[in-house]
Amino acid sequence: MSISDATTFTSDEMASRADMIISDGVDKWYGDFQALKGVTATIKEREVVVVLGPSGSGKSTWIRCINRLEQHQGGRIAVDGVELTNDTRNIEKIRREVGMVFQGFNLFPHITVLDNITLAPIWVRKKPRGEAEQLGRDLLERVGIPEQADKFPGQLSGGQQQRVAIARALAMEPRIMLFDEPTSALDPEMIKEVLDVMKELARSGMTMMVVTHEMGFAREVADRIIFMESGEIVEVGPPEHFFTNPTEDRTKLFLSQIL
Amino acid sequence: MSMSQLDAETTTILAKLDADKALRPDEPSLPVGEWMGKNLFGMGQGSPWAVVRSTLLTVLFGLLALFSYRGFLNFVFSEERRWDAVRTNLRLLFTQAYPDENYTRVWVTVAIVAALAGLSLGLMKVGRGLSMKRIATWCFAWGGLIVVGILLREASALTNADGSIQLDVDKQPIREGFIDKLGERGTWWVLGLVLLVIGSVIWFTLGDLRRRTTFVPAIPFGLVTLGLFISSVWWFNWGNYTFTDDGFTFDPGNKVAGSTQMPWTLIFVVLLVAYLIGQFLLRSERAGTFRGVVNGLWLLAPFVTFWVVLRGPVIDWSHVLSTHLPMALGFIVLGGALLWFLTQPGIGEKGRIIAVALILFALFNWLAAFMGWYPMLQKARLSFLFLGLAAAIAPNFIGDAKQRLKLIYGWVGFMTIFHILVTIINTPSSVEVPTEDFAGGFMITVYVAVFTMIFSFPLGVVLALARTSRLPLFRMLSTVYIEVIRGVPLITLLFFFSVFVNLFLPEGMELSGLAAVTVAFVLFSAAYLAENVRGGLQAIRRGQYEASDALGLTTVQRTMFIVLPQGLRVSIPPLVGQVIATFKETSLLAIVGVFDFLRIARDVIPAQTEFLGVKQENLLFISAVYFIVSYSMSKYSQRLEKQLGVGER
Numbered sequence: 055m056s057i058s059d060a061t062t063f064t065s066d067e068m069a070s071r072a073d074m075i076i077s078d079g080v081d082k083w084y085g086d087f088q089a090l091k092g093v094t095a096t097i098k099e100r101e102v103v104v105v106l107g108p109s110g111s112g113k114s115t116w117i118r119c120i121n122r123l124e125q126h127q128g129g130r131i132a133v134d135g136v137e138l139t140n141d142t143r144n145i146e147k148i149r150r151e152v153g154m155v156f157q158g159f160n161l162f163p164h165i166t167v168l169d170n171i172t173l174a175p176i177w178v179r180k181k182p183r184g185e186a187e188q189l190g191r192d193l194l195e196r197v198g199i200p201e202q203a204d205k206f207p208g209q210l211s212g213g214q215q216q217r218v219a220i221a222r223a224l225a226m227e228p229r230i231m232l233f234d235e236p237t238s239a240l241d242p243e244m245i246k247e248v249l250d251v252m253k254e255l256a257r258s259g260m261t262m263m264v265v266t267h268e269m270g271f272a273r274e275v276a277d278r279i280i281f282m283e284s285g286e287i288v289e290v291g292p293p294e295h296f297f298t299n300p301t302e303d304r305t306k307l308f309l310s311q312i313l
Numbered sequence: 314m315s316m317s318q319l320d321a322e323t324t325t326i327l328a329k330l331d332a333d334k335a336l337r338p339d340e341p342s343l344p345v346g347e348w349m350g351k352n353l354f355g356m357g358q359g360s361p362w363a364v365v366r367s368t369l370l371t372v373l374f375g376l377l378a379l380f381s382y383r384g385f386l387n388f389v390f391s392e393e394r395r396w397d398a399v400r401t402n403l404r405l406l407f408t409q410a411y412p413d414e415n416y417t418r419v420w421v422t423v424a425i426v427a428a429l430a431g432l433s434l435g436l437m438k439v440g441r442g443l444s445m446k447r448i449a450t451w452c453f454a455w456g457g458l459i460v461v462g463i464l465l466r467e468a469s470a471l472t473n474a475d476g477s478i479q480l481d482v483d484k485q486p487i488r489e490g491f492i493d494k495l496g497e498r499g500t501w502w503v504l505g506l507v508l509l510v511i512g513s514v515i516w517f518t519l520g521d522l523r524r525r526t527t528f529v530p531a532i533p534f535g536l537v538t539l540g541l542f543i544s545s546v547w548w549f550n551w552g553n554y555t556f557t558d559d560g561f562t563f564d565p566g567n568k569v570a571g572s573t574q575m576p577w578t579l580i581f582v583v584l585l586v587a588y589l590i591g592q593f594l595l596r597s598e599r600a601g602t603f604r605g606v607v608n609g610l611w612l613l614a615p616f617v618t619f620w621v622v623l624r625g626p627v628i629d630w631s632h633v634l635s636t637h638l639p640m641a642l643g644f645i646v647l648g649g650a651l652l653w654f655l656t657q658p659g660i661g662e663k664g665r666i667i668a669v670a671l672i673l674f675a676l677f678n679w680l681a682a683f684m685g686w687y688p689m690l691q692k693a694r695l696s697f698l699f700l701g702l703a704a705a706i707a708p709n710f711i712g713d714a715k716q717r718l719k720l721i722y723g724w725v726g727f728m729t730i731f732h733i734l735v736t737i738i739n740t741p742s743s744v745e746v747p748t749e750d751f752a753g754g755f756m757i758t759v760y761v762a763v764f765t766m767i768f769s770f771p772l773g774v775v776l777a778l779a780r781t782s783r784l785p786l787f788r789m790l791s792t793v794y795i796e797v798i799r800g801v802p803l804i805t806l807l808f809f810f811s812v813f814v815n816l817f818l819p820e821g822m823e824l825s826g827l828a829a830v831t832v833a834f835v836l837f838s839a840a841y842l843a844e845n846v847r848g849g850l851q852a853i854r855r856g857q858y859e860a861s862d863a864l865g866l867t868t869v870q871r872t873m874f875i876v877l878p879q880g881l882r883v884s885i886p887p888l889v890g891q892v893i894a895t896f897k898e899t900s901l902l903a904i905v906g907v908f909d910f911l912r913i914a915r916d917v918i919p920a921q922t923e924f925l926g927v928k929q930e931n932l933l934f935i936s937a938v939y940f941i942v943s944y945s946m947s948k949y950s951q952r953l954e955k956q957l958g959v960g961e962r
Contacts, residue, residue: 121862121863122862123859123862123863146865146867149862149863149864149865150865152863153863154860154863156856156859156860156863158856159856160854160856160857160859160860161860162857162860162874162875162879163879164878164879164882165874165878173864173866173874174864174865174866177709177866177870177874178864178865178866178867178870180658180711180712180713180716182713182715182716222864223863223864226864226865
């Protein structure tokens with residue numbers, strides 16, 4: 055499947071696919087400040103959604119609510135048919151299905167790259183060590199750094215670290231990948247290598263939700279773009295519509311500032 | 314994580330350090346005169362005030378240092394010093410009243426420690442060793458100290474024909490002239506000058522190469538030095554035993570050196586052989602595994618030497634076979650079967666319920682003990698508690714047979730060692746010691762310190778985890794405990810435990826003598842360790858928790874694999890500081906009536922008729938021993954920090 059195929063699903067096809075993430079009127083407060091105001095959106099299977107918006111618009115908070123790194127206070131979230139409640143069993147189930155990549159990589163600095171990747175498959179998925187290590191090496195091959203397996207995260211460049219983080223998340227064989235500003239902490243010359251890995255992942259049919267400021271990536275890979283501001287979804291649409299013909303004034307203002 | 318990963322890390326760090334060493338060019342060194350002008354007399358800053366200020370400070374503190382050194386030398390080498398009090402009482406200082414006929418046990422204990430030390434040293438990953446520049450610097454420093462010392466020290470007093478000191482009208486000793494003094498101290502002159510010459514040769518012939526090309530391996534260098542020191546029992550008179558079984562008597566025929574020649578020599582051989590074995594094992598693929606095994610043996614050594622070797626337990630085999638063995642087997646087999654059941658895939662909630670029930674039952678057992686409802690061996694109570702804890706962590710081992718067996722092997726190994734040790738600990742000793750405590754002197758200082766560390770460390774980690782826990786009850790209990798203990802002076806706690814604690818314990822439970830004060834030390838030390846560990850835990854960034862959570866790790870897994878390894882690594886410097894503090898604090902034992910190292914130096918030796926009132930010498934000697942041990946630990950911690958890359962992320 056080529057990239058152009060992936061971006062031209064008809065709406066009929068979309069409608070027939072299963073709902074992977076349902077966010078229905080999600081509210082979140084930090085003290086008196088309301089970070090999310092009734093955020094409602096549904097993300098389909100194999101869909102790539104890019105969330106855009108100015109800083110402080112609540113996009114990171116929203117994505118972090120989806121695997122319970124933050125707790126939403128109103129509305130409902132369901133991931134792959136599992137309702138996200140206070141029940142720890144549901145949280146465990148969802149976290150096993152959802153991989154996450156962070157802005158600051160968050161690799162474990164005291165163990166090798168390979169151990170970073172195999173830790174969760176061995177202890178959470180209960181894979182035998184040999185099998186997990188094979189999987190880890192395959193994934194490192196896939197993200198383009200098989201030779202770094204026995205190094206420590208601190209010995210890698212930022213771009214390489216982020217690719218290890220992607221491999222670590224993939225090692226759990228998740229159905230959904232969340233990316234929280236994966237390239238914001240990187241030097242410009244390293245951004246491309248990480249985006250390339252993410253594009254390959256999108257092409258392979260992974261359901262992805264990406265918070266980013268990379269407009270080129272959004273335009274090229276996204277099936278849909280969700281634009282947020284002040285904790286609300288302002289506009290939703292396919293990239294061609296979003297970048298060339300936005301309807302909302304706030305979207306226009308944002309695009310004029312950023313492009 | 315496992316040893317092999319640690320090895321990979323250490324090796325890379327060491328390799329990096331070596332690479333730095335090899336590539337970095339020497340900083341251009343200043344000629345001595347210029348260096349002194351710049352660093353001691355403030356020249357080159359273009360300000361006359363800087364020169365005056367620096368010169369004044371240099372002269373002032375230089376004089377202070379010289380006078381202190383002179384005072385120290387005059388004290389140590391004075392004719393009035395009774396160093397024979399220390400030399401003659403070495404055995405008393407180190408083992409107190411340990412009976413003569415069982416003394417082999419002491420030597421075996423030392424030999425076990427030497428063997429483990431040799432293995433550890435052999436298996437140690439070392440960098441390049443000592444650079445020639447460092448050796449030259451040492452030679453200059455020590456040679457200079459000796460020569461300056463000869464010049465500084467006051468002249469010897471003149472003696473009469475009968476050996477007594479000649480006194481002048483003011484009853485002050487009459488001393489020889491300066492030139493006589495210089496001529497007299499031949500050995501010291503030779504030693505000082507030889508060191509200076511060696512230093513100069515290295516320094517001036519090697520030039521800039523001295524920093525980079527030539528290295529002497531540090532451990533063999535240290536072993537040779539130790540060997541030279543130990544050889545002194547063959548040629549130096551280390552005084553007489555003053556201690557025999559019926560009391561403190563002088564026994565001129567029996568030399569300390571004579572009775573320790575063979576043991577010390579054998580122990581040194583054991584050390585060397587163990588070192589060579591360690592070196593051999595280091596070349597093997599599985600060096601990391603061997604290192605892990607040796608570390609495990611270190612952990613067992615205190616128990617084995619103290620209860621098995623030094624005390625010579627009298628084992629009542631019929632009782633052991635009828636009671637202890639069946640009980641141990643019961644726990645091993647039934648407990649193992651239960652854990653096997655609890656790790657089967659799909660056990661779900663049932664497993665957690667069983668674990669909680671077991672822990673509650675174990676805690677109820679302790680309550681019952683306090684209330685005196687039914688009798689049960691302490692060993693069984695502890696075993697139930699351990700089984701509950703093992704059941705609690707069992708969900709982490711759910712999986713295929715290999716995964717499940719890990720927990721079972723761990724359980725069987727732990728229970729076996731636990732039951733053997735507790736059985737031996739609870740049997741009476743065959744070694745009869747005339748004093749109330751089983752041993753004294755340095756031996757007891759070391760044992761109390763070591764057992765305090767072994768028991769307080771896990772307790773401290775648990776307290777730290779509880780204090781940073783999300784559960785308010787844990788947090789509160791831990792905080793209250795830590796604050797209360799830290800608010801009470803250690804000596805108060807020691808008095809309480811040595812005198813009153815049994816009033817609070819139920820009948821049948823008793824803490825006596827050394828055990829009671831060790832418990833006090835453990836409780837005290839754990840509170841401080843907990844605070845140090847907490848500092849390390851708080852240094853872990855939030856992202857680490859989030860990444861663990863996002864991957865689906867459980868709280869236990871997150872703590873074991875992510876939080877503790879990183880937190881403990883950061884806390885190494887304060888933890889070693891606490892260990893050193895504990896070691897020195899054991900001298901408070903002297904106040905609560907234990908014949909420890911300090912008490913023998915301060916009270917026992919000065920009471921001997923031969924050495925009535927001789928105190929300063931003993932105190933200086935034990936200070937030196939305390940210092941050597943503490944300083945070694947401090948050096949070791951620096952090494953560990955470098956190896957584990959504390960501060961590097």
